[in-house]
Amino acid sequence: MASYQIAPLARLVEQFERLPGIGHKSAQRLAYHVLGMAEADAQALAGSILEAREKIHYCKICCNLTDQELCPVCRDESRDKSVICVVEDPRDVTALERTQEFHALYHVLHGVISPLGGIGPDQLCIKELLARVNAGGVEEVIMATNPTVEGEATAMYISRLLKPLGVRVTRLAYGIPVGGDLEYADEVTLSRAIEGRSEI
Protein backbone atom coordinates (compact mmCIF):
# COMPACT_ATOMS: atom_id res chain seq x y z
CA MET A 1 0.00 0.00 0.00
CA ALA A 2 1.28 3.44 -0.88
CA SER A 3 2.11 5.78 1.99
CA TYR A 4 -0.21 8.76 2.06
CA GLN A 5 1.85 11.02 4.31
CA ILE A 6 1.95 14.75 3.70
CA ALA A 7 5.62 15.69 4.17
CA PRO A 8 5.24 19.17 5.77
CA LEU A 9 2.58 17.84 8.16
CA ALA A 10 4.72 14.84 9.13
CA ARG A 11 7.67 17.16 9.78
CA LEU A 12 5.55 19.40 12.00
CA VAL A 13 4.23 16.43 13.99
CA GLU A 14 7.81 15.22 14.44
CA GLN A 15 8.92 18.64 15.70
CA PHE A 16 6.09 18.79 18.25
CA GLU A 17 6.84 15.24 19.38
CA ARG A 18 10.34 16.29 20.41
CA LEU A 19 8.95 18.70 23.02
CA PRO A 20 8.76 17.46 26.62
CA GLY A 21 5.48 15.86 27.70
CA ILE A 22 4.09 15.69 24.17
CA GLY A 23 3.44 12.26 22.70
CA HIS A 24 2.49 11.28 19.16
CA LYS A 25 -1.27 11.85 19.58
CA SER A 26 -0.82 15.28 21.20
CA ALA A 27 1.70 16.24 18.53
CA GLN A 28 -0.82 15.34 15.82
CA ARG A 29 -3.50 17.34 17.57
CA LEU A 30 -1.21 20.37 17.81
CA ALA A 31 -0.16 20.05 14.17
CA TYR A 32 -3.76 19.96 12.94
CA HIS A 33 -4.51 22.90 15.20
CA VAL A 34 -1.68 24.87 13.58
CA LEU A 35 -3.10 24.09 10.13
CA GLY A 36 -6.43 25.52 11.22
CA MET A 37 -4.90 28.68 12.71
CA ALA A 38 -5.11 32.08 11.05
CA GLU A 39 -1.93 32.88 9.10
CA ALA A 40 -1.06 35.71 11.52
CA ASP A 41 -1.43 33.45 14.57
CA ALA A 42 0.89 30.83 13.10
CA GLN A 43 3.43 33.55 12.37
CA ALA A 44 3.10 34.88 15.93
CA LEU A 45 3.76 31.41 17.34
CA ALA A 46 6.80 30.78 15.13
CA GLY A 47 8.04 34.33 15.68
CA SER A 48 7.86 34.13 19.46
CA ILE A 49 9.91 30.91 19.44
CA LEU A 50 12.66 32.59 17.42
CA GLU A 51 12.42 35.84 19.39
CA ALA A 52 12.74 34.10 22.74
CA ARG A 53 15.75 32.05 21.56
CA GLU A 54 17.40 35.15 20.14
CA LYS A 55 16.78 37.77 22.83
CA ILE A 56 16.96 35.81 26.06
CA HIS A 57 20.35 35.11 27.61
CA TYR A 58 21.93 34.91 31.06
CA CYS A 59 22.12 37.92 33.38
CA LYS A 60 25.75 39.13 33.66
CA ILE A 61 25.57 38.92 37.46
CA CYS A 62 23.27 36.11 38.59
CA CYS A 63 22.92 33.92 35.44
CA ASN A 64 19.11 34.18 35.57
CA LEU A 65 17.36 34.57 32.22
CA THR A 66 16.84 38.08 30.90
CA ASP A 67 16.46 39.98 27.63
CA GLN A 68 18.59 42.86 28.92
CA GLU A 69 22.12 43.10 30.28
CA LEU A 70 20.99 42.54 33.88
CA CYS A 71 17.92 40.70 35.10
CA PRO A 72 15.17 42.71 36.84
CA VAL A 73 16.25 41.50 40.30
CA CYS A 74 19.88 42.53 39.83
CA ARG A 75 18.74 45.87 38.32
CA ASP A 76 16.54 46.61 41.35
CA GLU A 77 18.51 48.99 43.58
CA SER A 78 16.20 48.42 46.56
CA ARG A 79 17.22 44.77 47.06
CA ASP A 80 19.58 43.60 49.78
CA LYS A 81 22.90 42.86 48.07
CA SER A 82 24.48 41.08 51.07
CA VAL A 83 22.46 37.86 50.69
CA ILE A 84 22.48 35.50 47.68
CA CYS A 85 20.02 32.65 47.29
CA VAL A 86 21.40 29.85 45.06
CA VAL A 87 18.82 27.93 43.00
CA GLU A 88 18.98 25.25 40.31
CA ASP A 89 16.66 26.75 37.76
CA PRO A 90 15.11 30.10 36.66
CA ARG A 91 11.69 28.65 37.57
CA ASP A 92 12.84 28.40 41.19
CA VAL A 93 13.43 32.16 41.19
CA THR A 94 9.84 32.68 40.04
CA ALA A 95 8.60 30.37 42.81
CA LEU A 96 10.59 32.22 45.49
CA GLU A 97 9.51 35.63 44.15
CA ARG A 98 5.88 34.53 44.49
CA THR A 99 6.35 34.31 48.27
CA GLN A 100 7.07 38.09 48.30
CA GLU A 101 9.18 37.35 51.40
CA PHE A 102 12.67 37.35 49.92
CA HIS A 103 14.20 40.72 49.09
CA ALA A 104 17.82 39.88 48.35
CA LEU A 105 19.57 38.51 45.26
CA TYR A 106 19.65 35.14 43.47
CA HIS A 107 22.15 33.00 41.67
CA VAL A 108 20.98 30.45 39.11
CA LEU A 109 23.15 27.35 38.62
CA HIS A 110 21.26 26.00 35.59
CA GLY A 111 21.34 22.41 36.78
CA VAL A 112 22.87 20.20 39.43
CA ILE A 113 26.01 18.12 39.54
CA SER A 114 25.03 14.74 38.12
CA PRO A 115 27.80 12.27 37.32
CA LEU A 116 25.29 9.88 35.71
CA GLY A 117 23.92 12.66 33.49
CA GLY A 118 27.45 13.72 32.59
CA ILE A 119 27.08 17.11 34.28
CA GLY A 120 30.09 18.27 36.28
CA PRO A 121 30.65 21.49 38.26
CA ASP A 122 32.17 23.18 35.19
CA GLN A 123 28.89 23.01 33.26
CA LEU A 124 27.07 24.91 36.02
CA CYS A 125 27.31 28.62 36.82
CA ILE A 126 29.45 27.98 39.92
CA LYS A 127 32.51 30.05 38.98
CA GLU A 128 30.25 33.09 38.48
CA LEU A 129 28.96 32.59 42.04
CA LEU A 130 32.50 32.35 43.46
CA ALA A 131 33.45 35.52 41.58
CA ARG A 132 30.48 37.38 43.11
CA VAL A 133 31.41 36.28 46.62
CA ASN A 134 35.08 37.07 46.00
CA ALA A 135 34.16 40.57 44.86
CA GLY A 136 33.01 41.22 48.44
CA GLY A 137 29.89 42.62 50.09
CA VAL A 138 28.20 39.21 50.42
CA GLU A 139 27.49 38.06 53.99
CA GLU A 140 25.25 35.04 53.50
CA VAL A 141 24.64 32.47 50.77
CA ILE A 142 21.40 30.47 51.10
CA MET A 143 21.52 27.12 49.30
CA ALA A 144 18.08 26.50 47.83
CA THR A 145 18.75 23.56 45.52
CA ASN A 146 16.02 20.92 45.42
CA PRO A 147 15.91 18.41 48.30
CA THR A 148 17.05 15.53 46.06
CA VAL A 149 20.25 13.52 46.26
CA GLU A 150 21.79 15.53 43.44
CA GLY A 151 20.53 18.85 44.79
CA GLU A 152 22.00 18.03 48.22
CA ALA A 153 25.34 16.96 46.77
CA THR A 154 25.55 20.16 44.72
CA ALA A 155 24.74 22.27 47.81
CA MET A 156 27.46 20.45 49.78
CA TYR A 157 30.01 20.89 46.98
CA ILE A 158 29.34 24.62 46.67
CA SER A 159 29.29 25.24 50.43
CA ARG A 160 32.75 23.68 50.72
CA LEU A 161 34.02 26.13 48.10
CA LEU A 162 32.32 29.09 49.78
CA LYS A 163 33.24 28.55 53.43
CA PRO A 164 36.96 29.42 53.03
CA LEU A 165 35.82 32.77 51.58
CA GLY A 166 34.39 33.73 54.98
CA VAL A 167 30.64 33.87 54.16
CA ARG A 168 27.84 32.29 56.13
CA VAL A 169 26.34 29.37 54.14
CA THR A 170 22.79 28.30 55.06
CA ARG A 171 20.21 25.84 53.74
CA LEU A 172 16.42 26.13 53.33
CA ALA A 173 14.57 24.48 56.25
CA TYR A 174 13.32 20.91 55.87
CA GLY A 175 10.02 19.94 57.42
CA ILE A 176 6.43 19.03 56.84
CA PRO A 177 4.77 21.15 54.14
CA VAL A 178 2.08 23.56 55.35
CA GLY A 179 -1.33 21.98 54.80
CA GLY A 180 0.31 18.54 54.67
CA ASP A 181 -0.71 15.53 56.69
CA LEU A 182 1.67 13.90 59.20
CA GLU A 183 0.21 10.52 58.36
CA TYR A 184 1.37 10.79 54.76
CA ALA A 185 4.74 12.46 55.38
CA ASP A 186 7.71 10.22 54.61
CA GLU A 187 10.10 9.19 57.41
CA VAL A 188 13.02 11.29 56.20
CA THR A 189 10.93 14.47 56.06
CA LEU A 190 9.42 13.73 59.49
CA SER A 191 12.78 13.09 61.14
CA ARG A 192 14.13 16.31 59.58
CA ALA A 193 11.07 18.13 60.94
CA ILE A 194 11.79 16.81 64.45
CA GLU A 195 15.48 17.77 64.19
CA GLY A 196 14.60 21.26 63.03
CA ARG A 197 11.85 21.87 65.60
CA SER A 198 11.57 25.36 67.04
CA GLU A 199 10.05 26.85 70.16
CA ILE A 200 6.47 28.13 69.98
Place this chain on the structure above:
Amino acid sequence: MASYQIAPLARLVEQFERLPGIGHKSAQRLAYHVLGMAEADAQALAGSILEAREKIHYCKICCNLTDQELCPVCRDESRDKSVICVVEDPRDVTALERTQEFHALYHVLHGVISPLGGIGPDQLCIKELLARVNAGGVEEVIMATNPTVEGEATAMYISRLLKPLGVRVTRLAYGIPVGGDLEYADEVTLSRAIEGRSEI
Protein backbone atom coordinates in the same frame (compact mmCIF):
# COMPACT_ATOMS: atom_id res chain seq x y z
CA MET B 1 6.52 44.93 44.20
CA ALA B 2 7.99 45.35 40.74
CA SER B 3 7.05 42.78 38.12
CA TYR B 4 10.04 40.72 37.07
CA GLN B 5 8.63 39.29 33.83
CA ILE B 6 10.85 38.82 30.81
CA ALA B 7 8.78 40.04 27.88
CA PRO B 8 9.90 37.58 25.15
CA LEU B 9 9.52 34.65 27.54
CA ALA B 10 6.06 35.80 28.66
CA ARG B 11 5.01 36.12 25.00
CA LEU B 12 6.25 32.62 24.22
CA VAL B 13 4.40 31.14 27.22
CA GLU B 14 1.24 32.95 26.09
CA GLN B 15 1.59 31.55 22.57
CA PHE B 16 2.00 27.98 23.84
CA GLU B 17 -0.96 28.43 26.20
CA ARG B 18 -3.24 29.10 23.23
CA LEU B 19 -2.61 25.61 21.84
CA PRO B 20 -5.21 22.94 22.63
CA GLY B 21 -4.58 20.81 25.72
CA ILE B 22 -1.75 23.01 27.00
CA GLY B 23 -2.27 24.84 30.29
CA HIS B 24 -0.13 27.47 31.96
CA LYS B 25 2.30 25.04 33.61
CA SER B 26 2.86 23.01 30.43
CA ALA B 27 3.30 26.21 28.44
CA GLN B 28 6.00 27.37 30.86
CA ARG B 29 7.71 24.01 30.64
CA LEU B 30 7.67 24.15 26.84
CA ALA B 31 8.95 27.74 26.82
CA TYR B 32 11.90 26.92 29.08
CA HIS B 33 12.59 23.88 26.93
CA VAL B 34 12.74 26.11 23.84
CA LEU B 35 15.23 28.41 25.61
CA GLY B 36 17.43 25.40 26.28
CA MET B 37 17.25 24.11 22.70
CA ALA B 38 20.10 24.41 20.19
CA GLU B 39 19.60 27.40 17.89
CA ALA B 40 19.12 25.11 14.87
CA ASP B 41 16.44 23.06 16.64
CA ALA B 42 14.46 26.16 17.56
CA GLN B 43 14.67 27.31 13.95
CA ALA B 44 13.52 23.89 12.73
CA LEU B 45 10.49 24.04 15.04
CA ALA B 46 9.52 27.58 14.00
CA GLY B 47 10.24 26.79 10.35
CA SER B 48 8.08 23.68 10.28
CA ILE B 49 5.13 25.64 11.72
CA LEU B 50 5.41 28.24 8.96
CA GLU B 51 6.10 25.61 6.27
CA ALA B 52 3.04 23.54 7.19
CA ARG B 53 0.78 26.62 7.25
CA GLU B 54 2.13 27.76 3.90
CA LYS B 55 2.29 24.55 1.88
CA ILE B 56 -0.69 22.58 3.07
CA HIS B 57 -4.11 23.29 1.56
CA TYR B 58 -7.22 21.39 0.51
CA CYS B 59 -7.17 18.78 -2.27
CA LYS B 60 -9.04 20.11 -5.34
CA ILE B 61 -11.24 17.01 -5.42
CA CYS B 62 -11.86 15.67 -1.91
CA CYS B 63 -10.91 18.64 0.37
CA ASN B 64 -8.45 16.47 2.31
CA LEU B 65 -5.18 18.16 3.30
CA THR B 66 -2.30 17.97 0.84
CA ASP B 67 0.81 19.89 -0.19
CA GLN B 68 0.18 19.15 -3.88
CA GLU B 69 -2.73 19.83 -6.22
CA LEU B 70 -4.40 16.50 -5.43
CA CYS B 71 -4.12 14.42 -2.29
CA PRO B 72 -2.36 11.03 -2.53
CA VAL B 73 -5.69 9.13 -2.46
CA CYS B 74 -7.19 11.13 -5.33
CA ARG B 75 -3.90 10.82 -7.27
CA ASP B 76 -3.91 7.03 -6.90
CA GLU B 77 -5.25 5.59 -10.17
CA SER B 78 -5.82 2.14 -8.63
CA ARG B 79 -8.60 3.29 -6.29
CA ASP B 80 -12.28 2.64 -6.92
CA LYS B 81 -13.77 5.96 -8.05
CA SER B 82 -17.41 4.86 -7.75
CA VAL B 83 -17.54 5.01 -3.93
CA ILE B 84 -16.98 8.09 -1.76
CA CYS B 85 -16.63 7.92 2.02
CA VAL B 86 -17.63 11.20 3.69
CA VAL B 87 -15.77 12.06 6.92
CA GLU B 88 -15.65 15.06 9.25
CA ASP B 89 -11.91 15.49 9.56
CA PRO B 90 -8.61 14.65 7.83
CA ARG B 91 -7.71 12.52 10.88
CA ASP B 92 -10.68 10.28 10.10
CA VAL B 93 -9.16 9.54 6.69
CA THR B 94 -5.94 8.47 8.41
CA ALA B 95 -7.94 6.21 10.77
CA LEU B 96 -9.83 4.57 7.88
CA GLU B 97 -6.64 4.15 5.84
CA ARG B 98 -5.08 2.29 8.77
CA THR B 99 -7.69 -0.46 8.34
CA GLN B 100 -6.24 -1.15 4.85
CA GLU B 101 -9.77 -2.35 3.95
CA PHE B 102 -11.12 0.66 2.11
CA HIS B 103 -9.90 1.18 -1.46
CA ALA B 104 -12.19 3.92 -2.74
CA LEU B 105 -12.19 7.72 -2.34
CA TYR B 106 -12.90 10.11 0.52
CA HIS B 107 -14.54 13.46 0.99
CA VAL B 108 -13.59 15.62 3.98
CA LEU B 109 -16.27 18.01 5.31
CA HIS B 110 -13.97 19.85 7.77
CA GLY B 111 -16.53 19.92 10.54
CA VAL B 112 -20.18 19.18 11.23
CA ILE B 113 -23.30 21.31 11.15
CA SER B 114 -23.54 22.87 14.60
CA PRO B 115 -26.11 25.64 15.11
CA LEU B 116 -24.76 26.29 18.63
CA GLY B 117 -21.20 26.60 17.34
CA GLY B 118 -22.38 28.88 14.53
CA ILE B 119 -21.42 26.39 11.81
CA GLY B 120 -23.89 26.02 8.99
CA PRO B 121 -23.78 23.82 5.86
CA ASP B 122 -22.11 26.62 3.88
CA GLN B 123 -18.99 26.53 6.05
CA LEU B 124 -18.46 22.81 5.31
CA CYS B 125 -17.20 21.27 2.05
CA ILE B 126 -20.69 20.07 1.09
CA LYS B 127 -21.06 21.84 -2.26
CA GLU B 128 -17.79 20.23 -3.41
CA LEU B 129 -19.29 16.82 -2.58
CA LEU B 130 -22.47 17.58 -4.52
CA ALA B 131 -20.39 18.72 -7.49
CA ARG B 132 -18.45 15.42 -7.45
CA VAL B 133 -21.65 13.37 -7.38
CA ASN B 134 -23.23 15.56 -10.06
CA ALA B 135 -20.21 15.05 -12.31
CA GLY B 136 -21.23 11.36 -12.50
CA GLY B 137 -19.49 8.02 -12.01
CA VAL B 138 -20.34 7.82 -8.29
CA GLU B 139 -22.55 4.90 -7.26
CA GLU B 140 -22.37 4.96 -3.47
CA VAL B 141 -21.69 7.55 -0.79
CA ILE B 142 -20.83 6.16 2.67
CA MET B 143 -21.57 8.60 5.48
CA ALA B 144 -18.81 8.17 8.09
CA THR B 145 -19.40 11.20 10.31
CA ASN B 146 -18.96 10.59 14.04
CA PRO B 147 -21.82 8.90 15.91
CA THR B 148 -22.69 12.10 17.80
CA VAL B 149 -25.88 14.16 17.60
CA GLU B 150 -24.20 16.69 15.33
CA GLY B 151 -22.49 14.02 13.21
CA GLU B 152 -25.82 12.22 12.74
CA ALA B 153 -27.66 15.44 11.85
CA THR B 154 -24.99 16.32 9.29
CA ALA B 155 -25.19 12.83 7.76
CA MET B 156 -29.00 13.12 7.51
CA TYR B 157 -28.75 16.59 5.96
CA ILE B 158 -26.27 15.48 3.32
CA SER B 159 -28.09 12.24 2.52
CA ARG B 160 -31.25 14.23 1.79
CA LEU B 161 -29.32 16.34 -0.71
CA LEU B 162 -27.71 13.29 -2.30
CA LYS B 163 -30.68 10.95 -2.71
CA PRO B 164 -32.38 12.98 -5.50
CA LEU B 165 -29.12 12.64 -7.46
CA GLY B 166 -29.69 8.88 -7.72
CA VAL B 167 -26.77 7.57 -5.64
CA ARG B 168 -26.91 4.95 -2.92
CA VAL B 169 -26.29 6.56 0.49
CA THR B 170 -25.10 4.27 3.31
CA ARG B 171 -23.94 4.67 6.91
CA LEU B 172 -21.16 2.95 8.88
CA ALA B 173 -22.51 0.09 11.02
CA TYR B 174 -23.27 0.71 14.70
CA GLY B 175 -22.56 -2.01 17.22
CA ILE B 176 -20.38 -3.16 20.06
CA PRO B 177 -16.69 -2.42 19.49
CA VAL B 178 -14.45 -5.46 18.93
CA GLY B 179 -12.75 -6.35 22.20
CA GLY B 180 -15.43 -4.46 24.12
CA ASP B 181 -17.48 -5.80 26.98
CA LEU B 182 -21.28 -6.14 26.76
CA GLU B 183 -21.54 -5.28 30.45
CA TYR B 184 -20.06 -1.85 29.88
CA ALA B 185 -21.74 -1.03 26.56
CA ASP B 186 -24.32 1.75 26.80
CA GLU B 187 -27.99 1.01 26.04
CA VAL B 188 -28.11 2.93 22.76
CA THR B 189 -25.10 1.09 21.34
CA LEU B 190 -26.48 -2.26 22.51
CA SER B 191 -29.91 -1.70 20.99
CA ARG B 192 -28.27 -0.61 17.72
CA ALA B 193 -26.18 -3.79 17.83
CA ILE B 194 -29.34 -5.88 18.21
CA GLU B 195 -31.08 -4.04 15.37
CA GLY B 196 -28.08 -4.51 13.09
CA ARG B 197 -27.49 -8.19 13.94
CA SER B 198 -26.38 -10.46 11.12
CA GLU B 199 -26.50 -14.18 10.49
CA ILE B 200 -23.47 -16.25 11.45
